[in-house]
Amino acid sequence: MAEFDSRGLPISTGSPQAAGNYRAGVDLLLAAWPGAEDALRRAIDHDHQFALAHAALARLHAIRAEPAEARARITTAQEIVARNGSPREISHVSTLSLTVTGQSAKALESALAHLDDWPRDALILSLPLGAFGLFAFSGMVDHDQARVDLCERVADRYDADDWWFLTYRGWSHAENGSVTRGRDLAQRGLEQRRANANAAHAVAHAMFEQGATQEVEALIADWLPDYDRAGVLHGHLAWHAALSALERDDPQRALAIYSEYVQPSVSLGLPINVVSDTVSLLWRLQAAGYPVPSGLWEDVERYAVSRFPKPGLAFVEVHMGLLAAATGKDAAATDRIEANTRRIADGVLPAGPVVPSICRAAIAFVKSDYAECVRILHPAAADVPRIGGSGAQREVIEDMLLLALMRSGESAKARDLLDRRLHRRPSQRDARWRRHIEI
Structure with missing residues (x-):
């Protein structure tokens, strides 16, 4: 039986347990909620050849400023995906590799190209977004607008109640000056998933911008x-x-x-x-x-x-x-x-x-x-x-x-x-x- 991620994209694992833990781990990562590492490690325990789980764990290590661990995990993911990965998974791991190894300009280019083909790949979409994302640290003066443009480009590919996309679409609009709209979107994201630190954060930013x-x-x-x-x-x-x-x-x-x-x-x-x-x-x-x-x-x-x-x-x-x-x-x-x-x-x-x-x-x-x-x-x-x-x-x-x-x-x-x-x-x-x- 085929397995899928949280947004319906196929993932290369034959283990339902690995797939379930991967979905949980990525969602926890996207919510900035404790437990992501444990869930991803359980996914790997169920399927040692699960490249996407290794790659997501590499991303988590990179976020936590643990470069050695991040590089080791992404290397493992690259070795596995080269043997049995789909085109999306190969591109997904390659983009995360560029991010993890500090090649930010190439990572941004790779992420945007990847999203042209697979806009529902939320972990890759998360890379350019946020205050510390690839857009923000690109040196662009108009990165606030760039985030909004990207979110709007893919908005019709996400469900209206997707808690993560609501969160980051809302944050992007609030930062770019559309504060009322941004706050409404972010609050809907928080209502959909209260255990979502990124949504609480986005709402706080919108409130700040409203005084x-x-x-x-x-x-x-x-x-x-x-x-x-x-x-x-x-x-x-x-x-x-x-x-x-x-x-x-x-x-x-x-x-x-x-x-x-x-x-x-x-x-x-x-x-x-x-x-x-x-x-x-x-x-x-x-x-x-x-x-x-x-x-x-x-x-x-x-x-x-x-x-x-x-x-x-x-x-x-x-x-x-x-x-x-x-x-x-x-x-x-x-x-x-x-x-x-x-x-x-x-x-x-x-x-x-x-x-x-x-x-x-x-x-x-x-x-x-x-x-x-x-x-x-x-x-x-x-x-x-x-x-x-x-x-x-x-x-x-x-x-x-x-x-x-x-x-x-x-x-x-x-x-x-x-x-x-x-x-x-x-x-x-x-x-x-x-x-x-x-x-």
């Missing part, structure tokens, strides 16, 4: 207790609640959430999330004039340097630059800036010059040289999306520019920027800053 800070906190307070701390988005979802508390001008609440869920000693999240969440939240506190308790920056620095000792993704590099500036490590910041400048010249940093520009601006900001911060950052502002991540995550850079404009006496430019932001989304914090300019 619905209290709704964000209520959502997370209601939903997070049912999500195991081992879930990769647990700390990051709590970060969203802390960010909302800052919007309400409640730094004590933000720090309480940070201490309980976000800081490196308690979060079991992905290293990229732990570093970006901790650095950006502490930076926002400090930049806005709130005190950062003693020892917090040092804890983040120890974690970040241990996880990212060498230059890598632009999104990470920007946060490492903010961290070095905030902790007064000018030499480390300069070394990282020079290394990334060389990487740009070598063509291996797709985001380009905006990365060192943000880091130089951060150094100037911390030294209270706000005019210099503006001089560096203002011309680069339009290129900030090239670093990837979400609008909520990148807003820390725009905040730096806005505060530098205000503090350097550029009131007219600060007012214009605030007016554009307030037109895009209501914000209690921006409204406070807008009133401050008028005083």
Whole structure:
């Protein structure tokens, strides 16, 4: 009897048990829910020659920043699929191999070509999507639009109640400015499958873009207790609640959430999330004039340097630059800036010059040289999306520019920027800053 994945695509295994565990494992992976590894390993136990299960496990290892394990698994998958895989499975494994081995540009090209033929291959469709997907980290300035375009291109191939596709279609629209539509889609995804961290995350993002800070906190307070701390988005979802508390001008609440869920000693999240969440939240506190308790920056620095000792993704590099500036490590910041400048010249940093520009601006900001911060950052502002991540995550850079404009006496430019932001989304914090300019 033929076996199929969760969306009806045939899979090469003769074991119903392997197929069932594979379907469960991939769905758990797509929901960012604990248990995916165990399910995929059970699939392999039932059928050691099940290439797609090895490949999905490789993808999971890669997400968790376990490169050696990921490469070993994808190598196994390639060896098996070369012997008995269908054309789709060969293409599927090849695309995941490019992703796992860090060949992002080729992986994106391969994924898009694959989806032309097999648009219901959800694991491959997931690769270009998301804040840390292949589109986001491609260096494109318009990756928000690219995600929407891709989702709409394949929308008629997915069931109207497909929880995963609703989630990512919704997130893509919300990030691209169609916030009401995006929130509706993402909420439907969460209703279809509550045990879906990506849907809770997508809804939180849409609420943030609507300025619905209290709704964000209520959502997370209601939903997070049912999500195991081992879930990769647990700390990051709590970060969203802390960010909302800052919007309400409640730094004590933000720090309480940070201490309980976000800081490196308690979060079991992905290293990229732990570093970006901790650095950006502490930076926002400090930049806005709130005190950062003693020892917090040092804890983040120890974690970040241990996880990212060498230059890598632009999104990470920007946060490492903010961290070095905030902790007064000018030499480390300069070394990282020079290394990334060389990487740009070598063509291996797709985001380009905006990365060192943000880091130089951060150094100037911390030294209270706000005019210099503006001089560096203002011309680069339009290129900030090239670093990837979400609008909520990148807003820390725009905040730096806005505060530098205000503090350097550029009131007219600060007012214009605030007016554009307030037109895009209501914000209690921006409204406070807008009133401050008028005083």
